[in-house]
Amino acid sequence: MKLNLNTNKIFTNLIAVFIVTLAGFILCSITTILIKGMPNFGSSLLSREIQFAIKLSFFTSVISTLMCIIFSIPVAYGMVRLNFPGKRLVNTILEIPMALPPIVAGVALLILFGNTAFGNFLSDAGLKFVFTVQGIIMAQFFVNVPYMLRIIKATVEDIDPRLEFVARTLGCNRMQSFFKVTLPLAKNGLLAGIVITWARAIGEFGAALMLAGATRLKTETLPVSLFLNMSTGDLELAMAAASILIIISLLSLFAFQYFGGTRPEQSRANII
Amino acid sequence: MLRLKNIYKRLGDFNLKDINMEINEGEYFVILGPTGTGKTVVLEVIAGMYRPDRGEVCFKDENLHFFYPEQREIGFVYQDYALFPHLTVEKNIVFGLKIKSLPEATIQKKLYAMVEMLGIKHLLHRYPATLSGGEQQRTALARALITSPRILLLDEPLSALDPRSKQVFQEELKNIHQTLKTTTLHVTHDFNEAKFLADRLCVMHEGKVVLVGTPEEIFHQPKNNFVAEFVGLKNIAQ
Numbered sequence: 001m002k003l004n005l006n007t008n009k010i011f012t013n014l015i016a017v018f019i020v021t022l023a024g025f026i027l028c029s030i031t032t033i034l035i036k037g038m039p040n041f042g043s044s045l046l047s048r049e050i051q052f053a054i055k056l057s058f059f060t061s062v063i064s065t066l067m068c069i070i071f072s073i074p075v076a077y078g079m080v081r082l083n084f085p086g087k088r089l090v091n092t093i094l095e096i097p098m099a100l101p102p103i104v105a106g107v108a109l110l111i112l113f114g115n116t117a118f119g120n121f122l123s124d125a126g127l128k129f130v131f132t133v134q135g136i137i138m139a140q141f142f143v144n145v146p147y148m149l150r151i152i153k154a155t156v157e158d159i160d161p162r163l164e165f166v167a168r169t170l171g172c173n174r175m176q177s178f179f180k181v182t183l184p185l186a187k188n189g190l191l192a193g194i195v196i197t198w199a200r201a202i203g204e205f206g207a208a209l210m211l212a213g214a215t216r217l218k219t220e221t222l223p224v225s226l227f228l229n230m231s232t233g234d235l236e237l238a239m240a241a242a243s244i245l246i247i248i249s250l251l252s253l254f255a256f257q258y259f260g261g262t263r264p265e266q267s268r269a270n271i272i
Numbered sequence: 273m274l275r276l277k278n279i280y281k282r283l284g285d286f287n288l289k290d291i292n293m294e295i296n297e298g299e300y301f302v303i304l305g306p307t308g309t310g311k312t313v314v315l316e317v318i319a320g321m322y323r324p325d326r327g328e329v330c331f332k333d334e335n336l337h338f339f340y341p342e343q344r345e346i347g348f349v350y351q352d353y354a355l356f357p358h359l360t361v362e363k364n365i366v367f368g369l370k371i372k373s374l375p376e377a378t379i380q381k382k383l384y385a386m387v388e389m390l391g392i393k394h395l396l397h398r399y400p401a402t403l404s405g406g407e408q409q410r411t412a413l414a415r416a417l418i419t420s421p422r423i424l425l426l427d428e429p430l431s432a433l434d435p436r437s438k439q440v441f442q443e444e445l446k447n448i449h450q451t452l453k454t455t456t457l458h459v460t461h462d463f464n465e466a467k468f469l470a471d472r473l474c475v476m477h478e479g480k481v482v483l484v485g486t487p488e489e490i491f492h493q494p495k496n497n498f499v500a501e502f503v504g505l506k507n508i509a510q
Binding site: 160162163166172180 | 316319320321340341342344346347348350354356357358367368371372415416419421
């Protein structure tokens with residue numbers, strides 16, 4: 001009997017050690033940057049380069065998030081509510097960018113928008129994506145749209161289709177039932193999706209680097225600024241950029257959890 | 273008259289087989305049968321959630337096959353009421369009238385008459401999640417009836433209520449039907465409910481209609497083994 005009790009205690013303590021180690025490891029690595037970045041945080045924020053990076057990051061991430069919303073809402077709704085042949089295949093295709101390493105996604109975009117007929121056509125029409133700010137937006141959109149899709153799909157799946165059907169019996173056509181019932185009910189999921197997509201867009205590096213390059217004061221977003229300043233050994237600016245990214249990520253994480261993302265479950269099992 | 277002619281519908285493992293039914297105008301018709309027998313699917317086929325694989329749904333000799341749900345003018349009340357959780361009781365009830373863009377004065381007049389009849393005037397500003405089962409039930413019924421549907425479909429409307437509310441609401445349903453005379457199809461697995469409410473009823477079993485008749489004919493002279501057994505079992509249970 002005693003042996004059993006001890007085994008249980010050891011088991012629980014072992015789990016506690018794992019939890020503390022992992023949480024501690026994450027916390028330490030983050031605080032180290034914040035501690036290094038904070039003393040010169042104010043002066044770095046005033047530097048032209050960091051200000052440019054902040055502005056560019058906000059601009060590109062807001063536009064790419066808007067593009068993600070515009071595409072994800074109808075696509076997610078269609079993928080949940082409509083049945084069509086090849087749906088599984090289409091679903092896999094839509095999720096490919098999530099499985100690709102961002103740098104590969106960047107190369108794919110670079111080649112597509114580079115010297116192909118399609119790329120030349122767009123370029124002639126005034127839409128240049130290679131080594132431009134538009135390229136950053138396109139890269140962020142391409143890499144992040146599957147995440148937004150997943151969140152909105154999960155949200156729509158949770159909405160009882162009978163609610164839409166009842167709305168139909170009350171006189172709504174499909175579009176009205178979508179806008180009056182499904183979309184308002186998807187609000188929280190949508191907000192969570194926006195927050196997480198935007199935060200990921202702010203931090204997007206690999207794909208944007210390939211497509212838009214890393215040119216100081218031209219395509220210099222916060223992560224690019226961090227990369228450039230680390231390479232040139234300008235640690236103050238690098239840490240400032242890293243600190244801003246950390247703060248944005250933490251705030252986004254809290255916002256995401258607030259809007260109904262993942263919350264730690266209160267376990268039902270009361271293990272003794 | 274609402275007529276279902278040789279309706280077949282396959283949904284996964286489930287099959288509706290050759291459903292024939294005729295419901296007269298103004299009638300209170302009950303579909304009685306054990307759980308999982310396809311009663312709700314019959315209602316959903318009538319309302320247009322699914323098109324049948326074969327067969328026809330006709331209303332006043334008009335084939336509804338190519339009509340969208342919004343063109344059928346059918347009121348639907350689900351077992352769990354399916355109220356819009358993001359709208360107040362008032363907005364739930366007037367939902368159908370707003371879609372039709374009726375003038376605000378007409379909407380308010382109809383709303384007032386409806387909530388007065390169902391006794392839910394005091395609930396107008398509440399959200400569905402804060403209502404009791406009976407209150408949700410009344411709200412769902414008001415939402416369906418306010419658009420003056422040609423047919424009212426009730427899917428086990430009393431099954432989620434406690435026995436006392438059930439008794440009260442059963443009588444209310446009968447009164448409402450006597451007042452409005454809306455052709456009503458009511459699905460249930462409860463004998464007493466069927467007996468009390470039905471002008472006529474049909475018994476369904478494993479996706480088929482096994483018997484149609486008045487409550488008198490069904491419960492006192494069942495012409496079918498399954499029905500006799502179904503009724504008999506219930507009697508023993510009582």
